[in-house]
Amino acid sequence: MITTLRSRHCVTGSVIVNGDTLSDGAMQYMASVQNPMGHACGGFLVSDQFFLTAAHCFEDQPVRVVLGKHNLKESNKGQTIDIEKFFKHDSYKDVGFGNDLMLLKLNKNPEENGVKKIDLPTQNMKVKANDLCQVAGWGATQTHGVNANVLMATEVPIIDMKTCKEVWHHLPHNVICAGGYNTTKGFCQGDSGGPLVCKNTAVGVVSFNRHNNCTYKKEAPNVFVDISKYMDWILKTISFSGADGSRIVGGREAVPHSRPYIASLQSRGRHICGGLLVKEDFVLTAAHCLTPVPYTVVLGAHSLAANESSKQTFTTVRSISHPNYIGHANDIMLLRLNTTAKLTAAVQLIPLQRGRLRAGGKCITAGWGDIGDNNTYPNRLREVNVTILSQRSCSGRWGAVPITRSMVCGTGMDNFQGFCSGDSGGPLVCDGAAAGVVSFSGRRCGNPRTPDVYTRISSFRDWILSVVNN
Known part of the structure; x- marks a missing residue:
């Protein structure tokens, strides 16, 4: 037909x-x-x-x-x-x-x-x-x-x-x-x-x-x-196009190469989205980061501008969005690299979180981008602390926007801290494991009235493993 x-x-x-x-x-x-x-x-x-x-x-x-x-x-x-x-x-x-x-x-x-x-x-x-x-x-x-x-x-x-x-x-x-x-x-x-x-x-x-x-x-x-x-x-x-770009607001510069799993997804030399290395030839990111042309994936970077010997560069050969991705739901995607990454001190895999997160738990998100919600883009990786919210509290703040069980919400320690317009596809890391993928936020960066929303990795663990192992 x-x-x-x-x-x-x-x-x-x-x-x-x-x-x-x-x-x-x-x-x-x-x-x-x-x-x-x-x-x-x-x-x-x-x-x-x-x-x-x-x-x-x-x-x-x-x-x-x-x-x-x-x-x-x-x-x-x-x-x-x-x-x-x-x-x-x-x-x-x-x-x-x-x-x-x-x-x-x-x-x-x-x-x-x-x-x-x-x-x-x-x-x-x-x-x-x-x-x-x-x-x-x-x-x-x-x-x-x-x-x-x-x-x-x-x-x-x-x-x-x-x-x-x-x-x-x-x-x-x-x-x-x-x-x-x-x-x-x-x-x-x-x-x-x-x-x-x-x-x-x-x-x-x-x-x-x-x-x-x-x-x-x-x-x-x-x-x-x-x-x-x-x-x-x-x-x-x-x-609610909030999860586009790559922005950490109200945070701090990360210790160089302390997040060895993080990836920069680039197009024509410009950072577009974040990602995380879950297998030597697979990067996990958000489905809304899909583009019609292959990404250049940079691993082992702290400064995107500096000529760092730790960097490894790849091209994506396949983009695999979750089959039920629609709107903000199931906003998760795997990118297959053209070759396997060499694991070094600056390039490492991150384990996938298994259980559910408790409200009030302390985590971290990281990315390259706007640090003041004013188009100020640093080249060095930044990070910010995140406090986990209950689904009920998050749903109450977002109102008409559905917050499902396959999502997890977080806010900064202070007002207007968190990701801004995304750092799309970047990681939410809790107790050393990947717990979420940056999905969407409100119009104003880090506003606790519209908490940052991540795709909950534990809800998709079986799907992720089935793709990367087959």
Whole structure:
């Protein structure tokens, strides 16, 4: 079924058919989502550091966004910012099954010059049949044509769902149909991830069309994800994206090489997530640290900047997320290295904790990153003391966010101590054993009102051992 659906769809590229070139200053929320080869998908700015695009764009292995630039060939304009994290919708499997949404978190906020956010719809906002809306992107103007370099847009009419379902037969839930049917206008080969804009509001995300055919007359309608149906997910993901990056706040510098199990997961020389060495060729980390390109894993480091003889460097050859990972639940992943680590004084395995932790217990978490919740990033490993909270106390503080038995919560000894926006994948160490993996926190670093949350390793011990031993 998946193969059949995918064979109908053309979901890559960035192509507007029978559109007009936009002037500089128009649609300042638009971004070119790029991989090392160049433009791959469209996207649009919805929050200070977040872009919305299509989940299937993850397959193009994007690494950066270019914004504030209408002509992609103009080297003296716009901003290029690296992608720090990918948040695919929890239920996404394939475009034909829907939920084709992904948030991209950038590694820094864009400068405001020439860049603006676009409004998102309310949860009950509905578009009406025959309303005229806009779709935009960079690319070809006809089937299998050569991509253009200048941003283009075209008006497309909203198509009523009854007609759309009659033409498509098997249509996923929570979509909008517009263009590509009884009109010569629409997108082609995707403009994947770009917005459908109605009355200055982004109501849809480009998802798929049919047969790679952009000569629109009697083809099936273009299909967009209906953003209004996913506002809860978008807002929660942005609000609780807390376990991204790598930050220890209110702590201290660790004694060099006193945490010989800790790993730095890097992309293009930049630290992204933490991890811990559980077997000579396996590193344990958080599932939300998954990226579309292999990590460089550095072991035996204290300073990420210094040329330390103790360092060993590897490449990941396989990423194995827990099969039931969804949202914050089961947020755990194993990375297999391209070769085995040599155990030395600075590189050691850490045992896995077995039993449950008692409330009030004293532990430690460690990582490289922001030390003041103000984008101050040290190169040397830092650590902070952690006090374990009961599940009941943690659940009471987090309120609507579910805290399950496979999670463990902790706070710093003082207010505003702990990890900040994560040190994602880093360890919680109790009595010399790995008890947790950094998962998520609140908007403010170390705030005891929203305690730091770790994935409880003892709940996944059997899974971990079955993977690393097979």
